[in-house]
Amino acid sequence: xxxxxxxxxxxxxxxxxxxxxxxxxxxxxxxxxxxxxxxxxxxxxxxxxxxxxxxxxxxxxxxxxxxxxxxxxxxxxxxxxxxxxxxxxxxxxxxxxxxxxxxxxxxxxxxxxxxxxxxxxxxxxxxxxxxxxxxxxxxxxxxxxxxxxxxxxxx
Numbered sequence: 695x696x697x698x699x700x701x702x703x704x705x706x707x708x709x710x711x712x713x714x715x716x717x718x719x720x721x722x723x724x725x726x727x728x729x730x731x732x733x734x735x736x737x738x739x740x741x742x743x744x745x746x747x748x749x750x751x752x753x754x755x756x757x758x759x760x761x762x763x764x765x766x767x768x769x770x771x772x773x774x775x776x777x778x779x780x781x782x783x784x785x786x787x788x789x790x791x792x793x794x795x796x797x798x799x800x801x802x803x804x805x806x807x808x809x810x811x812x813x814x815x816x817x818x819x820x821x822x823x824x825x826x827x828x829x830x831x832x833x834x835x836x837x838x839x840x841x842x843x844x845x846x847x848x849x
Contacts, residue, residue, distance in 0.1 A: 696821065697746040697755040699726035701765070702734040704758030704802040707813070711756060711800075714814050720821065740768030744775045747796055755797035756817065762801030769797050773841050776834075781806050783819040790823035792830050 696715060700708040708724070715722045725742050727734055736759040747755040755777075759765035762779040769777035777797035778789035781804065789795035798820040806812050 695753050696722040697743050698724050699739045699743040700758035701736040701739050703760040707802040707807050736765040737768040740765050744769050744772040758800045760803045762799045766799035783815045786816045786819035787823045791826045794825040
């Protein structure tokens with residue numbers, strides 16, 4: 695399942711992506727508000743999307759804020775999440791193939807977000823690409839090792 699959420703700046707982009715997912719018959723869950731609300735802060739949205747992604751190994755997420763930067767930083771604070779801010783198909787494809795990314799982050803205020811076809815291509819590339827494993831396993835293990843070095847106390 696595709697878990698999708700956005701802060702207040704990403705509502706319109708989220709709606710466009712949901713329409714695309716619906717038209718392509720992808721199973722999705724919108725875990726955030728469908729209308730702009732003042733309390734829709736990207737760290738809260740990141741937490742909601744990531745927790746839902748982690749409920750099932752086959753889930754992937756799409757998280758949206760103004761630039762995509764804040765939400766990607768917040769998503770990557772959740773142990774087990776590998777969020778990637780992607781601005782083109784190549785990045786989306788290789789985020790999945792090499793990094794086993796499980797959350798696609800997008801910026802609603804970026805130029806690319808204005809282009810319906812490009813956004814759909816990025817989303818499609820992310821959804822339809824799969825982790826290659828092999829030589830990338832070692833690198834992902836190193837990321838998990840770093841995550842495990844820093845417990846709740848921050849040290």
